[in-house]
Amino acid sequence: MARPIRFLLDGEVRELAADIDPTLTVLNLLRYHLRRTGTKEGCAEGDCGACTVVLGELAGERVRFRAVNACILFAPMLDGRALYTVESLGREGALHPVQQAMVDLHGSQCGFCTPGFVMSLYAHQREGAPTDAQSLKDALAGNLCRCTGYGPILAAGQAMGRTPEPDIAEALGAIQPAEGLVIQHRGRRFFAPRSAAELAAILEANPDATVLAGGTDVGLWVTKQQRVLETVVSLNDCADLKAVEDLGGAIRIGAAVRYADAHAALAALHPEFGELLRRLGGLQVRNLGTICGNIANGSPIGDMPPALIATGATLVLRKGGARRELPLEAYFLAYGRQDRAPGEFVEAVIAPKPAAGRVFRIAKLSKRFDQDISAVCLGLSVGVEGGRVTDARIAFGGMAATPKRAAACEAALAGRPWTRETVEAAVAALAGDFAPITDMRASAAYRLEAARNLVRRAFLESQDAAPRVLDAEAVAYG
Numbered sequence: 001m002a003r004p005i006r007f008l009l010d011g012e013v014r015e016l017a018a019d020i021d022p023t024l025t026v027l028n029l030l031r032y033h034l035r036r037t038g039t040k041e042g043c044a045e046g047d048c049g050a051c052t053v054v055l056g057e058l059a060g061e062r063v064r065f066r067a068v069n070a071c072i073l074f075a076p077m078l079d080g081r082a083l084y085t086v087e088s089l090g091r092e093g094a095l096h097p098v099q100q101a102m103v104d105l106h107g108s109q110c111g112f113c114t115p116g117f118v119m120s121l122y123a124h125q126r127e128g129a130p131t132d133a134q135s136l137k138d139a140l141a142g143n144l145c146r147c148t149g150y151g152p153i154l155a156a157g158q159a160m161g162r163t164p165e166p167d168i169a170e171a172l173g174a175i176q177p178a179e180g181l182v183i184q185h186r187g188r189r190f191f192a193p194r195s196a197a198e199l200a201a202i203l204e205a206n207p208d209a210t211v212l213a214g215g216t217d218v219g220l221w222v223t224k225q226q227r228v229l230e231t232v233v234s235l236n237d238c239a240d241l242k243a244v245e246d247l248g249g250a251i252r253i254g255a256a257v258r259y260a261d262a263h264a265a266l267a268a269l270h271p272e273f274g275e276l277l278r279r280l281g282g283l284q285v286r287n288l289g290t291i292c293g294n295i296a297n298g299s300p301i302g303d304m305p306p307a308l309i310a311t312g313a314t315l316v317l318r319k320g321g322a323r324r325e326l327p328l329e330a331y332f333l334a335y336g337r338q339d340r341a342p343g344e345f346v347e348a349v350i351a352p353k354p355a356a357g358r359v360f361r362i363a364k365l366s367k368r369f370d371q372d373i374s375a376v377c378l379g380l381s382v383g384v385e386g387g388r389v390t391d392a393r394i395a396f397g398g399m400a401a402t403p404k405r406a407a408a409c410e411a412a413l414a415g416r417p418w419t420r421e422t423v424e425a426a427v428a429a430l431a432g433d434f435a436p437i438t439d440m441r442a443s444a445a446y447r448l449e450a451a452r453n454l455v456r457r458a459f460l461e462s463q464d465a466a467p468r469v470l471d472a473e474a475v476a477y478g
Helices: 026-033 097-104 114-126 133-140 150-159 169-174 196-205 218-223 259-269 271-279 291-296 304-311 407-413 420-433 444-463 472-477
Strands: 005-009 012-016 052-059 062-069 082-084 181-185 188-192 210-212 231-234 244-246 250-254 314-319 322-327 332-334 345-352 359-365 376-385 388-397
Touching: 052 114, 052 169, 062 114, 062 169, 097 114, 097 150, 114 133, 114 150, 133 150, 196 231, 196 314, 196 345, 210 218, 244 259, 250 259, 250 291, 259 271, 271 304, 271 359, 291 304, 291 345, 304 345, 304 359, 304 376, 304 388, 359 444, 376 444, 388 407, 407 420, 420 444
Parallel strands: 005 082, 188 231, 210 231
Antiparallel strands: 005 012, 052 062, 052 082, 181 188, 244 250, 250 345, 314 322, 314 345, 359 376, 376 388
């Protein structure tokens, strides 16, 4: 049965008709339907943060506040949530503390990006997050200032006061849907089921549907490629796909788990994961994007697959009531092709915990430190006992048409002494594993030499008993 989309806007219940365009972005909803023009369009791809708004979501008995990009968020994804825009602040005749701090410390220059910065700071404040310089830099990494005025903005974040805010938990609870969402618009359809079983049934009946997770990839299909999506099935409201489970020797990450929600569990799996996620997109992207969605779409430059392949991760796929598991690296067949049948979806990824004593490294090379796509990404796990390599799992992104293991490099290491001579033979073998391309991010020659140097660095660091201290430049450029 069709029903309206219900959400809170400034604490008041709003409804959108069940025949709304299912891929109408929240940015266009705000600007052209609700006449809230404070939210700006800068890039329409979730990169600049000018369109940042805040979503409130129930998480048990509390409300989580998340900064997200309105430009790639579809309007049906507001269902059962609270929305705040820059117009939501300072509604009682006085500036909100975040706004006042921006005024007092001259945080606004041309002003175009200012609403996005204000909303990122507002979400940070509502969450009660720390306001030290590093925490604020992480929170604002997804907001770009064209006037390069980050100093005053960071100072405003440190100075912003707090003010009592209305508790919206009860109001949010009152609009939580008891059934899934179905939208029909000029022959196009949008489904948002409430469980994995409902999702599986809908996808079996609609095998050609587009599966929507966070929308950080699919959103660009609409805004940049101008694609018309006939049938969209969202898994965002499937409660049983939102869990991160500790299985003892591994963790299981459900298909609807966002990067932000998996950060702590992955950092506990290994600290290298924590650093990788801190640099993966801006916080707005991590607040929407999912780990399984990144895997499912099969990008050759996705950051998570090489790191997860290095752990020996397996993928759980589901079609109807049937499930199958396969090694993560086997899922990627060729550019744009994955081992997923029509009507089948990625239900979870299972990542083993790296054993103590293994040489485990993750490295990301990109032009910018924050919020940039990798030129080369490495996941490396080498077992060493008695000075000899027992086994090796080495995977790269950005080096081939898919995330791919370096089979020849691994073979050159296995069973041999863990020495510089062995490593040099192994890095030479990388030329047989990969024939990278030249594109806007890096040349083929750079990619191959960088990949060799990353493996060399992993060896050199394993010889140093002192803990690694990596500054921004070292991480960014290897």
